[in-house]
Amino acid sequence: MVATGTGVCATGFSPILRSNIFPAEVKPKLSVFASVTNRAVESVTFTEQEQDQRQRAPTVWDNGTFENKKSTEKKREDESQSGGLSVRDYLELSRELIARSDGGPPRWFSPLECGARLKDSPLLLYLPGIDGVGLGLTLHHERLGKIFDIWCLHIPVMDRTSFKDLVKMVESTVRSEHFCSQNRPIYLVGDSLGGCVALAVAARNPDIDLVLVLANPATSFGKSQLQTLIPLSVMLPEQFHAGLPYMLSLMTGLPSRLLMATMEKRLPLEQTVGELSKGAVAFSAYLSVLAELLNVETILWKLNVLKSAAASANSCLHAVKAQTLILTSGQDQLLPSREEGERLRKMLSKCEIRTFNDSGHALFLEDGFDLVTILMGASFYRRRRHRDYVFDYLPPSPSQFRKIYEPHRWTEVVMNPVTLSTLESGKVVRGLAGIPSEGPVLLVGYHMMLGLELVPLVSRFWIERNILVRGIAHPMMFTKLKDGLLPELSSYDTYRKMGAVPVSATNFYKLFSSNSHVLLYPGGMREALHRKGEEYKLFWPEQSEFVRMAARFGAKIIPFGVVGEDDVGQLLLDYDDLRKIPYFKAGIEELTDEAVKLRTDAEGEVSNQDVHLPIILPKLPGRFYFYFGRTIETKERKQELKSREKADELYSEVKNEVERCIDYLKDKRENDPYRNIFARLSYQAIHGFDSEVPTFDI
Template identity: 30%
Template sequence: MRLRACLLSAWLFAVDGFVVPASRSHHAVVVKAEQPANALNSESTLIYKRWDGGGSGSSANTSKQLLLYLPGIEGLAISAAASQFPALSDSFDVYSLMISSRDRSTFEDLIGECSSFLEGALAMRSMDKAVLVGESFGGVLALALAGRRPELIQQAFTINPATSFPDTAWPRLGRLLVRTPPPVYTLASLAVFMASIPDADQIMDVAGELLDPRRTTPLSQRPLRLARRVYGLFRQISEVAANLPQGTLDWRLQEWMVRGTALTIPLLSTIPVSVTVIAGTADRLLPSAAEAQRLSGIIPDCSVVELRGHGHAALFDTRASLYSIVNSKLTPSQLRSTEADVTSGNMKPGVSEFKLPDANTVALARRAVGVLRRGVSPVFFSTRADGTIVEGLGALPDVDPNRPILFVANHQYLAMDLSLIYDQLLEEKNILPRGLGHPAIFDGRAQPGPLGTFVRDVFSAFGAVPVSGKNLFKLLRQKEAVLLFPGGAREAYHLRGEENQLFWPDKSEAIRMAVSTNAIIVPFSAIGAAESFNVILDTRESLDSPLIGPTVQQVASDMPSVRGGDDLFVAPLAIPRLPRRQYFLFAPAIYTDDINKNDRERCDTLYIDVKQAIFQGIELLLRARESDFYDDPVRRLAYEALSGGKPAPTFPLYVANKLQRDIKQ
């Protein structure tokens, strides 16, 4: 791949760019921003048009981040060019794909051509990744590129993406439209575009030229200004229609929209690239607002920006600033360079940069964990494939360098389980799992002052990264052992009376990522931490307190959220009491070899099975510890003090195995 990119970069024009070799019947060429749209001549049906912002420069700016805009089905950049590209050009080297009405590229052809352009353009810049912006059909193409060629893409932004096309009336209406007589087709296509593309605000903006509520234009001049605005709107819509003659529209509906969405939708759940879906809430062409929410539930690392009152041509005017949206999603280091995932200064760890801690660091950490172990006397059990429970972690699968392991568990109170899990996995299996922590940890805000910095550094030293779908997928793809608490902060900071409950998201995307990477899934359950504290005020009670509520609310509002406000990273006010013993039970490993990642129903069922395994493990441990004479902290601590530190025994294995059979029945 690198060789291909270097060969392509050798073809770069001294002024503007390069020609992509024509392996099919069409050509792609880079042109200057000041060249007209009809630069799509008989020799080139795909053009990468460069926008230089000021209109005077012509050379590609290799010091800026590359941004590639992918248009809608019409193949032009009409909606965004005048209103959005000038501002974007301040921070990005902006190119727009433009497609002639003669072009007969398949969807696969477009993926290949865009990939070739990105490879060559990035090689010229000594950068690894570009920013993609796709509108309508271009949003489908951007998502397909993010799924097929994620190594080329920093982030993807989609505006009213047409992924909902198969579920609308347009496949049927489109077939009817392309079969009408030519004169009828011209009028009908114009009528369809006029009725569905402009939104109410855009129409009222045109009408405002006549009404002129601010009285800035003399009455005699208003009809002329109105005529100019109506003509301008009509001309732009006419350009869309002119670039979509019947044969072209018929081809693109079938090859781009029908086939393109069919190829893209299965990729959505495994896209490792961060995606932002920008949706106009008044889109009459497609159900974009609802589709944005649907996509956010499928794409692992996806956020939604709603443009209130905007229609399908959401970027047509300056009411929305694409520049502001894009810049708000990219960190300063991503704008300057795409080489690293680490944000300098904040020490946010990347997925790939992790190096195992040295022996001295591990030894120091384990000595610190030893203090907690002596207090809670943890006991660990694992389960063989036949359902037999054994002491220790001997039933866990060994590390396989060719496939990842995903450990999935409930999160105990105040995350008191975390260091114990790491310590035991290292001791018995020589496994150091990569953890996924709340973003507040990596901002140094998990604890006040220097303590927050210390916590951040400890998490980073042992390979933890901020929790996100993208980071989880990257870790699994690197064949790492990964530790995931789906309940996250919601379980670690659970409210009074919610002990040993699961608060998991409805989405099964983590399991689908595990399936797509052929991971081994190991569910496990834990109890004991919640009973080691007396709760003075839980998180909700602290927020509602008239005395400290405003301060707590301010702290909560400053914290980043992972689950849309359902995971407030605000610790309860609790004081420790004599610690209860902590119990851990690992369920049988689940192998995903025979599961199809595109079988959503099967993945959803597996998600429920994993959750049920953990819930049953919690129930078993709660019942089994009733037979543990040394669960009482006074007896246990006294026994261990008199025995010179020897761990107190726990319930017999036959109790656990009998309960296992009873619960399964």
């Protein structure tokens, strides 16, 4: 690929960089690559001063390239087999970039891995930490590049740009890009020092649609151990100066992360030793370059910039109106990030926080940390001013699904669900063979107590059929009206990562139009929080809410039943019991006030949406059973189902089929010799724990 208007070829460059790096004053006005922006270079004019700066602006690939074509292809092949770039790659690329860098000024570059992206992808500006290299998102470039236009800020080691000027430079870019694309948000992903820059820019531009993602922001520098390095770097004899970069690197946790990432791969001993050796060599080479460039003067400068950044950012927090996501580490040795995150959450008006208890300061370099998945889980990705929960969603990759699913795998192990479906011929088979592969498909069923069936149901569709089920969910999973007793929104991240959307006619329409497999519980919260004696009773509204929408798109409707909640626990105190106790009654009212209300105009029990947590007495785990009934076609009935009477008839038919599926399972499970967990464990002990445990005869 050739840089448009510059005549610089980037194809022979490192696999990490693709954009010519111009001075900060020029880049916001110049489209260096057609793949970076679509603005025509020919229409850009420069002042005499800008032309001079442009002509003498250095590029990081002058006088040679990092790798030839053959080595680049080999590296990509290795990455494909190993699952992507690693911390070792970050160290190697950082070493090369630092070694070839100059004295300034700061400039933007775009990673080479960031290829074709979604239409109208927003701009993401990565603002690095105190190192200034700009490669902190190395492990995330490939996935981020699918949904963002990524620019990374590079601050050369010997650069002496003040914090104030850094803010002005980033602000200039933000304003320029906002002027060109006013309907798209601009993401500022700030790491440590970069978090302070992002906050300062947001405070100065409250009218621009900014989204801040701050990883361990350095606003807590005043409480940090880093402050002790300022007098220490002055007092240390010259022969100890080379040890300062090593000390800083140890505090970031990079060496331990290299070790842990290698050990977690569980490779054979010989291969593990080889990987550790390569990691040690890469880290040593990285430190040697830093030691040559980071003299005491440079370290003092950077620490003082950090001190100035923290003071400046803290002074303007009240003016930050941008949507903000703070990512904090529980094991940060450089900054008290966990406490700082909570402080910022209380001070910023539109702020959410996610804490990673076992992570160190270099959060973006953590093995297993995936920024795209975090953004999807927190509902922080959007391409317009308002998030589109259907079209802004990016499904997890197979490896990311495994990471999402692993903490919940115990439900599959303990409940060992039996899944039945119905073929077109009407034959009932074990498994999901009866589910159509192509959408739109509407799965309509019974909601067990507290939605206990959700994880095994959604995961079974993914594992067995590679089908992503988009659940229609209560808005309380996405929005809290105020802080209080309701769980933090982070408690629902797993559901949002797996594609849940808040219930609305608009989202329903969009899911069908995108040919999705949609999961709907007409009984909603009333069914999931039923009372004693109401197990397996449907609480559906009188109106045929979903039938005519499904018919409009010719969706296949699949009713299903699920049983097993009564083999897991017994209701000790339900809603009616709790309302009689003053303490719990007050709690129910407070919880209900915090949640978005649905079906306020409905009649009957389905309108009772009071939020409460029933008290359940656990039982020795039994088994879950799913039965997906016959598929009901609506494709040829579009005109017919425009009639309210016909729609109501089909609605009743679907409801009756769900009840039939439940009755079928309740009857059949009585003949399951492995309904009890001990019977299943005994079977698996003999036949292997990955073996399929038998059930009743179908």
